[in-house]
Amino acid sequence: MNDFDPVRATNRPELLSAICQMGALNWAFTTKDLYDPAALRDFPAVQASYHALPPDPEPGNRLRAHSRFSLSHETGELLLMDGSDYSQSAEYNDDSGGKVRHFAAVSQEVLASSTLHHLIQIYEIIARATQPQLFAERDVTIGVHQIRYAPCGLAPAYSNPIVPHRDDERIVVVLLSSVSQNMAGDQNYLGQDRRNLGHCFRLQRPLDALVLGPDQYHGVGVMHSIDGRPAHRDILLVTFM
Numbered sequence: 001m002n003d004f005d006p007v008r009a010t011n012r013p014e015l016l017s018a019i020c021q022m023g024a025l026n027w028a029f030t031t032k033d034l035y036d037p038a039a040l041r042d043f044p045a046v047q048a049s050y051h052a053l054p055p056d057p058e059p060g061n062r063l064r065a066h067s068r069f070s071l072s073h074e075t076g077e078l079l080l081m082d083g084s085d086y087s088q089s090a091e092y093n094d095d096s097g098g099k100v101r102h103f104a105a106v107s108q109e110v111l112a113s114s115t116l117h118h119l120i121q122i123y124e125i126i127a128r129a130t131q132p133q134l135f136a137e138r139d140v141t142i143g144v145h146q147i148r149y150a151p152c153g154l155a156p157a158y159s160n161p162i163v164p165h166r167d168d169e170r171i172v173v174v175l176l177s178s179v180s181q182n183m184a185g186d187q188n189y190l191g192q193d194r195r196n197l198g199h200c201f202r203l204q205r206p207l208d209a210l211v212l213g214p215d216q217y218h219g220v221g222v223m224h225s226i227d228g229r230p231a232h233r234d235i236l237l238v239t240f241m
């Protein structure tokens with residue numbers, strides 16, 4: 001996979017900064033500077049893999065794949081779990097909560113990539129530092145979602161739910177893999193509740209990421225193509241629950 005040293009990594013200022021932001025705000029913005037470039041050597045292949053994603057059957061003009069790992073409490077080992085279905089609780093998603101959504105599994109190439117394992121290692125450090133109780137007594141489920149938002153012509157692409165919401169997962173990393181220049185409307189917003197939005201910005205460069213802490217209200221705008229030609233915004237979600 002990669003030669004990652006978690007002790008050395010925690011001394012890096014970018015990582016400490018992300019942990020401090022999480023403590024102060026319950027969210028953080030991170031960039032490519034958080035990562036070891038050598039561990040991301042296969043990131044171009046991960047980016048290219050979005051072209052082969054199958055459609056998400058839900059409305060929203062997205063393509064999607066999903067897989068999960070289990071992080072063993074006893075051994076720290078990361079094990080791929082069976083199945084790629086996904087569901088959210090009705091309490092957190094009043095649109096498709098409680099419903100089982102059927103997604104294709106993430107490709108073996110991406111699941112085995114140095115990039116994905118490095119991202120999981122980095123965000124596991126942030127998750128352990130900010131949500132230690134999550135790791136205290138049981139195995140942690142790490143979700144991986146590849147999502148392509150693909151507006152075209154006058155057809156928008158959008159998230160589910162479309163309104164400000166919280167996620168079931170305790171830590172959610174929204175990482176930009178790639179975005180086309182003709183994409184618009186893709187601003188992320190954050191709020192203290194559904195009606196009080198406090199921050200709004202775009203993920204613009206590859207590896208820009210928004211890290212959400214527990215029960216953080218958030219959402220993303222309705223996306224459209226500026227020139228009508230196919231546009232894309234490719235997101236990798238890494239979640240801890």
Ligand SMILES: [Fe+2]
Pocket residue numbers: 165166167218
């Ligand atoms: Fe969400």
